[in-house]
Amino acid sequence: MKAIVHVMLKDGVLDPQGEAVRHALGSLGFGGVQAVRQGKVIELDLTATDKTAAEAEVKAMCDKLLANTVIEKYTVEIA
Amino acid sequence: MKAIVHVMLKDGVLDPQGEAVRHALGSLGFGGVQAVRQGKVIELDLTATDKTAAEAEVKAMCDKLLANTVIEKYTVEIA
Numbered sequence: 001m002k003a004i005v006h007v008m009l010k011d012g013v014l015d016p017q018g019e020a021v022r023h024a025l026g027s028l029g030f031g032g033v034q035a036v037r038q039g040k041v042i043e044l045d046l047t048a049t050d051k052t053a054a055e056a057e058v059k060a061m062c063d064k065l066l067a068n069t070v071i072e073k074y075t076v077e078i079a
Numbered sequence: 080m081k082a083i084v085h086v087m088l089k090d091g092v093l094d095p096q097g098e099a100v101r102h103a104l105g106s107l108g109f110g111g112v113q114a115v116r117q118g119k120v121i122e123l124d125l126t127a128t129d130k131t132a133a134e135a136e137v138k139a140m141c142d143k144l145l146a147n148t149v150i151e152k153y154t155v156e157i158a
Binding site: 006008018021024025028030032033034035036037038039040041042043044045046047048057060061064065066 | 085087097100103104107109111112113114115116117118119120121122123124125126127136139140143144145
């Protein structure tokens, strides 16, 4: 079973990496970019076969390791 | 208009970051993880109003800046 986790900075948290990308895009001539936010995507191959259990386990992984829940939000997608 | 870009290492390209995450998850007691691959997700707020034009522009951004197409693949989603 495959899980896809998206980790993004929470709204309102400054994203210097995204801002750097926006600036670089502007320098390359891509003017129509108002804002950029950059996050992580993590693809996990799981041995679990139960979807509900897998989702709960991946959420625990996010809380413990994959995301810093003080400043980051995450979404879990089980495929 | 919002664009979401996923950038992942191509299949077969070694992903030491993902491997480190897999190992760390194992150390935390999450044994059922066979493989981990980590990539980037980039959210762009665009001034463009035409979906086709926006998609073409974002693909140009990926080729020029956002992805290293030698080792990375990307997908563009216009929302």
